[in-house]
Amino acid sequence: MTGTRTRRQVADEALVRTLFAEHGKAMLAYATRLLGDRAAAEDVVQEALVRAWRNPQRVTDGSRSVRAWLLTVVRNLVVDRARARAARPTEVAESPTTVAVSRDHSTAVVDSIVVREALDGLSPEYREVLEQVYLRGHTVPETAAHLGIPAGTVKSRSHRALRALRESFGSPQPVGAA
Missing domain, CATH: 1.10.10.10 (Winged helix-like DNA-binding domain superfamily/Winged helix DNA-binding domain)
Incomplete structure (x- = not known):
């Protein structure tokens, strides 16, 4: 069945659309508040919805609140991002006080010798x-x-x-x- 979608695929897509319609604003607001960056928050919400799509049984089992599960996923993704950033060395932006080397100083040394x-x-x-x-x-x-x-x-x-x-x-x- 390469050209047609199965009932399961259609149902999973509908589930994700429904989750976004019902909880998307709350997820985005929460992620934006945690990250302070709207674009990064949108990425986190998208990843949380992908996780819901990959694990539909977690959302539909009825054992807990769907919104609570989604917000927990959002929080975990934000924590994962922070840990990943902390694991890398801090990038130092070039500032007006730290000027990049404009040319190789060896030319000046050779000139002074000459x-x-x-x-x-x-x-x-x-x-x-x-x-x-x-x-x-x-x-x-x-x-x-x-x-x-x-x-x-x-x-x-x-x-x-x-x-x-x-x-x-x-x-x-x-x-x-x-």
Whole structure:
């Protein structure tokens, strides 16, 4: 009987429809109150009705209240969900204070090594000027005072050092550079 439904199947379907019509609102309200989530509560009610469909003798035996049995099934399903969630590690949502890693830091490490090697290739006079101005953030007058050289010398050494670094990296000269 593959194409037709048996009397039992029709009766079971009718039973589930009747249960939902009579007890569905109470089941949904109870599940929503327990879970605090309407969509999850609807899933629980659906699962409770599936259990009633699989065990029609529990609903029709008359030994206890049908609504009490259905609400007990709902409560047990909610407890099962809570236990399943507790068994898994807590998922941590990304928050504005915990920013995802935007890129691999190894690139920055390699870049710093390359820059350090390029600086080591400069003469000590050029390297000192660049270290004072760019790494320590000193102004031209502060660098001149620290190194004991005129401000014009700081500017010219800085210019020549940067040009030498560009050449070591293979970068083209800016337009108008001599």
